[in-house]
Amino acid sequence: MSISAKQSNNYLYVIWTQFDPDDFSAGGFSNGEIYASASTDGGNSWDVPINLTDTQTPDCSPGDCESDHWSSLAEQIDDNLHILYVNDRDAGGIAQDEGSFTENPVLYMKHPAWTPGDRPRIAVDHHLYEEINVPDNSFKDTSFQVENLGTAQLYVNVGSSASWIEITSDSSFSIPSGGNPVEVSVRLNGTLYSDVVLHDSIIVASNDSAGNAVIVIPVR
Secondary structure, eight states, rough: EEEEEEEETTTTEEEEEEEEEEEBBSSSSSEEEEEEEEEEESSSSSSOOOSSSSOOOOTTTTTOEEEEEEEESSSBBEEEEEEEEEEESSSOOOGTTOOOOOOOOOEEEEEEEEOOOOOOOEEEEGGSSSSSSSOOSSSSEEEEEEEESSSEEEEEEEEEEOEEEOOOOSEEEEEOOOOOOOOEEEEEEETTTTTTTOOOOEEEEEEEESSSSSEEEEOO
8 A cells, every 4th residue: 555645735645456356367366456545634534446457357367467566656746646556467476476477567657636526435344244143042232333434424224124133223323524433233132033043134224435335244
């Protein structure tokens, strides 16, 4: 990751390598893309990330891959972001015995320094990416946090169709840009259906503008 500031307005710009779970080389290593985002308030909120390279090459052979990695953003930003990065022609780091030796060009990219729009973005803690386990013939209280990383008000609704899953905190709320995270509390009642396998989900719906408007948390 590389970060710089535009002195004329104190906007922050950051670039990083992101890996697409569906874009692997023939050797089984992820192809990278260079992404960027911008902040107008010192990093409290960030715009929706932009894919600067957009060079997917799934199942590519050595020499034919487009894995963009190891980027550096110039310290000074004028009207453009000035970026250097390696266009790895076989994904992986050879120092870690990943991929094959290839001749990889070091490329320069110039991208206009943009002004972030008003876009809410939901961020969640690890519970939303893991299964929540149902207690055996008992109750279980658990929680997770919802945060707004974006540049506009985030509106959130949390619910479940299962009667044994109860949202015990406010199920509808909003978070301003740069605001504090909201803790969502949940009670699981495993005593109601102790003779059957409980399997359902918690739905977190929002006005997120980065592709995460509906998040499903498995509960089983």
